[in-house]
Amino acid sequence: MTSTSVAKPPRGTGQSIAARVEQATKTYGSGDAAVVALDAVTVDFAAGAFTAIMGPSGSGKSTLLHCMAGLDTLSSGQAFIGGTDIASLSDKELTLLRRDRLGFIFQAFNLLPVLTARENITLPLDLAGRKVDGEWFEKVIASLGLGERLGHRPAQLSGGQQQRVAVARALATKPEVVFGDEPTGALDSRTGAELLGFLRSAVDDLGQTVVMVTHDPVAASYADRVVFLADGRVVDELQAPTRDGVLEMMKRLGG
Numbered sequence: 001m002t003s004t005s006v007a008k009p010p011r012g013t014g015q016s017i018a019a020r021v022e023q024a025t026k027t028y029g030s031g032d033a034a035v036v037a038l039d040a041v042t043v044d045f046a047a048g049a050f051t052a053i054m055g056p057s058g059s060g061k062s063t064l065l066h067c068m069a070g071l072d073t074l075s076s077g078q079a080f081i082g083g084t085d086i087a088s089l090s091d092k093e094l095t096l097l098r099r100d101r102l103g104f105i106f107q108a109f110n111l112l113p114v115l116t117a118r119e120n121i122t123l124p125l126d127l128a129g130r131k132v133d134g135e136w137f138e139k140v141i142a143s144l145g146l147g148e149r150l151g152h153r154p155a156q157l158s159g160g161q162q163q164r165v166a167v168a169r170a171l172a173t174k175p176e177v178v179f180g181d182e183p184t185g186a187l188d189s190r191t192g193a194e195l196l197g198f199l200r201s202a203v204d205d206l207g208q209t210v211v212m213v214t215h216d217p218v219a220a221s222y223a224d225r226v227v228f229l230a231d232g233r234v235v236d237e238l239q240a241p242t243r244d245g246v247l248e249m250m251k252r253l254g255g
């Protein structure tokens with residue numbers, strides 16, 4: 001075998017696959033009213049990388065995320081988390097997969113008002129009857145700058161701090177994949193930038209895997225890779241995206 005010199009691969013290449021869909025199709029409704037939200041999509045998401053999913057409104061971004069995260073089911077095709085085909089799981093197993101192996105950050109943070117920040121963060125572990133990994137917890141808290149706030153309830157925290165608690169909760173179980181659906185959608189630009197910085201350092205410093213749907217080219221530029229959808233298909237992708245590169249692509253796609 002001869003060795004050839006190759007350019008340094010982009011982050012995530014050559015690493016294991018954290019999530020993957022194969023020929024994923026999702027149809028809503030039937031007959032004349034049927035909408036094909038995903039049309040035979042095959043795409044994978046590398047472990048230890050930050051990937052953004054973009055595309056015009058209605059292109060299937062949320063559907064892809066939800067089907068991959070076991071929050072919705074495909075009409076045909078397969079969705080894998082690591083080596084697990086999620087269609088092979090019972091409802092109970094799917095609930096456990098979501099709780100134990102995935103993290104979620106959505107627009108609404110869904111913190112429980114009666115619990116302190118610390119209790120909100122460890123809730124997924126407590127529900128699973130799992131011990132908190134002290135070292136990991138400290139790392140997450142330190143990287144999010146939440147040390148001083150752990151005893152506060154959500155109402156005693158600013159919007160940005162609540163968002164950070166939601167990120168810490170998503171990371172608490174050291175999930176295989178953190179899924180975000182427009183996680184910065186409800187934030188002002190400074191708080192949004194902060195959140196994206198935290199997701200970036202969750203990948204760089206903590207080795208986490210993030211897959212995020214966003215409309216925002218600036219948000220996408222924090223990712224290692226952007227996957228573009230249009231009409232339920234993957235139509236392009238960018239490695240090491242810049243805001244301008246993403247804008248250019250969005251223009252071409254009519255989004």
Ligand SMILES: Nc1ncnc2c1ncn2[C@@H]1O[C@H](COP(=O)(O)OP(=O)(O)OP(=O)(O)O)[C@@H](O)[C@H]1O
Nearest residue numbers: 028029035036037056057058059060061062063064
């Ligand atoms: N529950 C549903 N019932 C019927 N049609 C749906 C449903 N959810 C989504 N759709 C349709 O599927 C298509 C893809 O929707 P999806 O929400 O995945 O797009 P999106 O790219 O996330 O859009 P946006 O950027 O506007 O959030 C759209 O045409 C949408 O109207």
